Amino acid sequence: MKAMRPELGRIDGTHLAVLLTLTISAKIFLALPSFLATRVGGAGWIALGVGALVATVSLFLVMAVLARFPDSGLVGAARALAGPVVGRLLVAPLFLLFLADTALTARQFAANFQVAVLPRTPVELLAAVLLLLAGLTVSLGLETLVRIAMLFSLVIASFFVPLAVATLPAADLGHLFPLLGPGLYPVLAQGWQDSALYDEFLILGLVAPYVRHRRELWRASTLAIGIGWLAMAAIASLTVAVFTGTGAARLTFPAFTLARSIILGEFVERVEAIFIFLWFLAAAIKQSATLMAAVLIVAQAFDIEQHRPLVPALTVLALSLAFFPPSLAAAAELDFETLRLEASMVVIGLPLLLFILTLVRRGRPRTADAQDERT
């Protein structure tokens, strides 16, 4: 398999950690807290924690596979272990997952912007702007993507922390009890499904060839999963603590509603518009990262050296997919119900399958691709 390193550049483990953290955490600004409140009430943070643990196990399997193929990523490993055709088929669900993730995120964020600040602007236009920016970012390469994530991580943190702190006065921690919500088994089941909320960690399996020191992969990914869990758990718990489990379940844009509840004295009453910067930057970086992942899968699966020609095509495809669901509610349901359920199978199933293949085919490369990897 031919590498694309010169075009995409090289990145550090720290930068990868920041990118993955932002990508994983960004979905908390969508309808996720509502879905968690519907399913497990105030125990969303526990379910998210269980999901994080499952994702970490999956991450361990990915790292074990990558250790066998030090010069390539998941796609290269799949092709080497299962053959060129079956290998490509194996990573196809991953491609669909990231493409759908990009499309549905764009749709939801665009709809939220429309509802919150630009009611007379067509949602299609807003989604197109978001996806165009993502396409532009991806076309500039991986280095640029991680740099902009690094740059805006400070801005996002500086908005996120005040959001969490300023809503505390309106929170009632009593709403988080009983601790296990509907019971242990429903929470564990939701946790298993919530492992799909961390599916972006699989990006590391795609960008691994471009990371300077591969030993940093594990630290970067666990850090991203850990901080992602903290951020998501904080907002999910705050939403329930402020609006109660039943109230939170009815919200379509919980983070925005949470920002609306901030009151800084009599002079400044409504600050939610300021948080548009937070939503926008989080959306732009997340979509860029997932679109980059989709582009990388295609490029690596078909040995395409230049990734740029793929970007417009996949951007238009994502824009078309974004309007597949008829409404915002349908898009959110598709994202957090159907897609996540499927995604949990990919998140756990693909690494497990590749790991088993690695064990079975130890010392026996399947194809010429594998020979290339070894040499």
Next chain:
Amino acid sequence: MPRLWLKKIKAALCPAPNLVKRTFSLGRRRPFRTHTPEEADRGPPKTRADQPAGPPGRITGEELEQERIGNRLDANLQRFRGLFNVPRSSDVVVREFRIGSSPAIRAGMIFIDGLVARDQLTGTVLQPLMLLSKLGRPLPRRGRLKVVAEKLLPHHQLRQHEVLADLVDAILAGNTVLLIDGVAQGLVVEARGHAHRAVEQTTSETVVRGPKHSFTENLRVNTALVRRLIRCPSLVIESWTLGRLTRTEVVLMYIEGLTNPWLVEETRRRISTVDVDRLLDAGMLERMIESPSQPTPFPVVPTMLATERPDRTAAFLADGYLAILVGDSPHALIAPTTFQSFLHNPEDYYLNWPLGTALRLVRLIGTFTSLLLPAAYLSLINYHHALIPTELVLAIAAARERVPFPSLVEIIGLEVGFELIREAGIRIPSVIGPTIGIVGAVILGQAAVAANLASPLLVIIVALTALGSFAIPNYSAAMLLRTYRFFFIALAAIAGFFGIAVGIYLIALMLCATKSFGVPFLSPVAPFRGGSPDVVLHGAQFLLHQRPRFLRPLDLVAQRRLIRSWDPVTAQLEEESGRPEHRPPCSTK
């Protein structure tokens, strides 16, 4: 066909029939020709086929490079007269005289009037040779030039050349060429003395504390100003001659053993590929060698920093940067450059660190004010009223009640008006120009409010924006922000805060993708590179123990840790932490 058009344009630009065109390109060895008066009357040749094949007396640059002068003085002087179009070129002086030996020897000097120090030439060349050279014995035919150079000329800098191109070069650079009958070599006497401005106070990078002097329009004075600050033999000054017509000297300065060799090589490569007719200022060279701003193929963001301060240049060199000086330009170009350099000022380092940090924060606020304040105002007025407290909304509404224009027209009108006043204020040929500009702005603003053309709040917004842009210490950066401000105003008018967010993301994307001489423009923030605290916050001087990591200098340690060892507290800390090995680049040990 393009070549034909180019020639037509050149012909249109230089139609003067008596124009004597000299296109020397000795540094780059481009073909050149001298024109006869008849040929000059005809104007430039129309096509390649019209160009003469090269009759006798006309030579190309390559031929000149290969040509050596003979030992007959008359022939040599005639050659120079032909090359310099004497007597038509009235500033070229060919002076013949006799050296007072016995027997007297004929000699000649060629120089360009106005470029040489005439008094020096009289005192150290003509007087000794004509009056004080009574040797009482004949000058030997063999080694005659050596005797003249070693015994007769009390001048401090002499060079011998025999290639005609080198001698022509020397004359054009302001030197004097001495030719002696019977000697097939020329003696170059360095007696330059063209008029230039003295070293004066800096005008665009003023400070309250710290050195006040700035570069001037003399390259050697400028290099000496830097040499005086970095008294280190490792300071290398490499030079090029660029510009086929202007033959401008360009120097590259760096510290050997400290600056990353890759950076030096990359800068050398870029400079040496410049092939232009004219190079009149550092800004022109900057346009040729600066990196493009991705995703555009053009350099939109300034990726080189221009400074007129020798102390700032020296500080950059000591950190591992490179500096480029160009001919008569009073600015040094610093490469590579990162974003934060445009917000720094030398005074930050001369003041106590809390004050330095406070000043930087003020400048950062000024930057954001200059860039975003009008756009934010427009967004609040048009899209996000809810964010404004009720009392303030009512006040703004009352102020805007009589203004007949939409807020976008109002703000664009005032901004454009202010830019006009500022530009006009700079061009007024007087020290009171800026004052007139400010007074004009205030009076115009009041008149606009009185005429109900603008609301008072908007005048305040525009004034604050202008103040913010004045707080930015770099002229190029301030200009850039002024331009981008209109971009943000347009985005805010279209989509409020969402539009501003799009604009911020786009510009950040461009900055993230841009590199300056291979160094990411937003280093050390994105990508994050640790190091001494000197980006936005300014750490205490004794904490700045590392040079910028993103430059990958050969010696990262700028000073040993905890240099205040006289202080019992810090000395104790020093003992505990251990002193890192520190060998300065100039150390001879």
